Amino acid sequence: MTSTILQAINGVSLAALLFLLASGFTLSFGLMRVVNMAHGAYYLLGGYIGLSVARATGSFALALVAGGLAVVVLGYLVDRFLLRRTGENHLAQVLLTVGVAFVIGDVALRIWGGDYLKVPVPVALRGATELPGGLVYPTYRLVLIALGAAVGVLLWILYRKTQIGAVVRAGVDDREQVAATGINVDRLFVMVSALASFLAGMAGVAGGAFLTLYPGAEWEILVYALVVVIVGGLGSLGGAMIGALIVGLLDAYGRWLLPEFSYFVLFAPMAVLLLVRPRGIAGKEA
Amino acid sequence: MGRTRAVVLAVALAAALVLPFAAGPFWMGLATQMLIFGLLALSTDLLLGHAGLFSLCHASFFAVSAYTVAILQVRYGVPTALAAPAGLLLGTVLAAVFGLSVRTRGVYFILVTLALGYVIWGVAHRWSSFTGGDNGVTNVPFPGAGPLAIVSHTQYYYLVLAIVAICMLGYRVLVRSPFGLTLRGIKASESRMRSLGYRTGVHLYAAFVLSGALASFAGVLYVYYNRFVNPVSASFPISVEAVLMAIIGGSGTVIGPFLGSGIILGLRNWVSSFFELYAAVLGIVFIATVLWAPAGIMGIAGQLRARLGRTRTAPA
Amino acid sequence: MSEPAIRVGGLAKDFGGLRAVDGVSFDVAAGERRVLIGPNGAGKTTLFHCITGVLWPSAGEVALFGRGITRLAEPARTALGMSRTFQISNVFADLAVIENMILALLGTDRRKWVLHRAVDTFGAVRARAVEGLARVGLERRAESPARLLSYGERRQLELALALNSNPRVLLLDEPCAGLSPSERQRISQTIAALPREITLLMIEHDMDVALGLADRVTVLHRGRVILEGTPDEVQTNPEVREVYFGHV
Helix, strand or coil: CHHHHHHHHHHHHHHHHHHHHHHHHHHHHHHHCCCCCCHHHHHHHHHHHHHHHHHHHCCHHHHHHHHHHHHHHHHHHHHHHCHHHHCCCHHHHHHHHHHHHHHHHHHHHHHHCCCCECCCCCHHHCCEEECCCCCEEEHHHHHHHHHHHHHHHHHHHHHHHCHHHHHHHHHHHCHHHHHHCCCCHHHHHHHHHHHHHHHHHHHHHHHHCCCCECCCHHHHHHHHHHHHHHHHCCCCHHHHHHHHHHHHHHHHHHHHHCHHHHHHHHHHHHHHHHHHCCCCCCCCCC | CCHHHHHHHHHHHHHHHHHHHHHCHHHHHHHHHHHHHHHHHHHHHHHHHHHCCCCCCHHHHHHHHHHHHHHHHHHHCCCHHHHHHHHHHHHHHHHHHHHHHHHCCHHHHHHHHHHHHHHHHHHHHHCHHHHCHHHCECCCCCCCCCCCCCCCHHHHHHHHHHHHHHHHHHHHHHHHCHHHHHHHHHHHCHHHHHHCCCCHHHHHHHHHHHHHHHHHHHHHHHHHHHCCECHHHHCHHHHHHHHHHHHHHCCCCCCHHHHHHHHHHHHHHHHHCCCCCHHHHHHHHHHHHHHHCCCHHHHHHHHHHHHCCCCCCCCC | CCCCCEEEEEEEEEECCEEEEEEEEEEECCCCEEEEECCCCCCHHHHHHHHHCCCCCCEEEEEECCEECCCCCHHHHHHCCEEECCCCCCCCCCCEHHHHHHHHHHCCCHHHHCCCCCHHHCHHHHHHHHHHHHHCCCHHHCCCEHHHCCHHHHHHHHHHHHHHCCCCEEEEECCCCCCCHHHHHHHHHHHHCCCCCCEEEEECCCHHHHHHHCCEEEEEECCEEEEEECHHHHHHCHHHHHHHHHCC
16 A cells, blocks of 8 residues: 555655746747657756766756756757747657757767766755655655645646636637737747746756656656656646556556556557547647 | 769679678678668658658667567567567557657657657666676577578578668659658648648658658668677667758658768768767768758769759659 | 438537537548538538648547548558548649659558658659550659749649549649639549549539539538528528528
8 A cells, every 4th residue: 555655645745846847848849830859858968967967066056957957058049940940840849859859968978978867965955755645655755746746736726717817728728819919929938938948947957856867868757758748738737637647656656566568558648548538638739 | 864874883782792701790790780770771861851750769679679679589589570560560550650740840749759769769778687788698690590590691681682782772752752751841831731632641641651761771781790689779869860961961862861871871980990989970960961061971962963954853 | 321421410510619610420432522611611621621630620520431530640541541632732842743742652552651762763653654644644744843933733742642542532632723714624624534433522612613523512601501402502501602602
């Protein structure tokens, strides 16, 4: 019984991380119709930069911010000089951003090497916490869950309760209409894109503290995030939350019960969805 | 076909035939790879260039057939005559299963195939008791069927050359057939096709399975060339490079994917001899192709030809 | 008495909170020329989508020559003899005009599954495609990519594609939309010349064309049928006049 609960918490902590990555991806697509396959590379680069900052300054908080901001800058450059030229051609976007990811991955390999690296967890968050019921669980992961939940709540409030969120939601539904009302759509895009980039970079640092960073991690995490987005539906923030939970829990239980076939377990919901509802749980775009 | 094209083809064929003697084993090996990966690229282009579907999971079929042949021959001593068809069959069966993905379109299709591709990579990687994990399966022998055994790389090169040439001819007929035209119709306007009476999902499914079979065939050729197989052959870079090869050479044509294969493999060989960051170079090639040459080499050739006053609409 | 070509019974279609089609019922007799008119937003194209299978209705039924087709997939309806044109020209822009026609011809033909022989070897099919093009005056544009056709030529190709699948029932969605007067004349002549074996249901905004071609007219307003009758009856009806000319 305890194992079951432990795995559940594992799953939820992964879900928190995946949500950070998937929410940015899905909003970018919903609003700007952009598929950015470099999101995984953003995660990895953010993580590596955060790692270096943490090693240099000893501050985890600084590392989180640095990782996030570095990716914001990079993401802006990619958007402005590369992605803008692809319009809504998804094939071009995919190939372009895969290329960007290859470049980032290779450069990162050169700078940080091929070993498995871990972002140092701040002293205060090391060790384990005792939970009600006598369970003992790594403190860091619990904090990660809290972080994911906090970001989720914040995004939800922003998205559903603020003026700006309303504009973004309207833009996801009908971009031309929003532009016609005189709102500066370009600036909106830059902001949403920057947010997505920041979340990805920050996720890299947060994830790098318990999942480790290594060449190839950028693709593995991207695939997980994509399954979240497929299951939850492209463009839906709520879908990203539900999808992240489903994927996180399936991964945890899959690894525990069927380690050699855990990927199968992970993709089962996707297969079921394909059979029953090809548009995902809450998707808006075919 | 035009006289220029016939002449170019004849020259290319002649060059391919004398290559082992004119250029030596290194270039012959490279040419063999080029043919094999060109076939894989061709398989993705049946979907991309004709049906308009961008699949990122074709390395799965490639790898499954390669692993099947390898495991059967190395671990169970099954002869080529059974192992090769088994490989082809299993890869095609996988394509029939993954063909579920044609229930989606556009971006969803791309993402779904990406994820499906990962399932196979994950299995190859984690089910180490069966697949050998990261080490893969080694010591795959040359193909042999009694007296018709291949004993040298040179012989294998000619075998691959013959097989690929036949595949190219068959593919050419396929894309010019009513079935091929149907795919291009779906790519041009699926709604129109449905209103004309085409059950588009069924056609796309058939195309997916056919393209998976072709990719599996490439996998069988691959494992006998490489003599071993590991999870890398199921990896995402293999799938996406195959599509890039088709695009760079000219999507929608028969020769394009092979041209692209030659360019990418040649580039890799050349660059990796003096520069470590080969993946970054490939990444830049992706970016450059998308921004400046989306129609690929054949597209550029077509533009030149149009400027010289000749145009065509049928596929090459 | 023979079955009506098209029977629509209590058809309704909702989009979220919006009821685009609201309890529409009518019969179109075999061989009849029926025109559907109504102001923009009346639900005419949505109704077409329900009849041809692009959409499934939220309520009600559709029958083709007595056979229920309400939830039948669109390609299957075409196989039963239904054909349509689109309001916005929906041709295969990237393919040659003749290839457009060949696809229309093969839509209900088992030979569309042939994969071992080139299309070029099907001489009879090609000849019929050229004939189909000639019927709308496009035979000289056969080899050109459809993308290069003028707007008017595209509308003609649109019509030719629908005719080429040997329909028993033809649904035309504003075939004259955006055409010049002479092009309009040409298209309406082509339509008028269609044999009575083909039943016609047409949405048209141009009153002259509509009333000139119609046996009977059905008037739609806000998703409901407000009148059905002969062209004269409809033209002189005060409610119709108000719907069309009273509100802009």
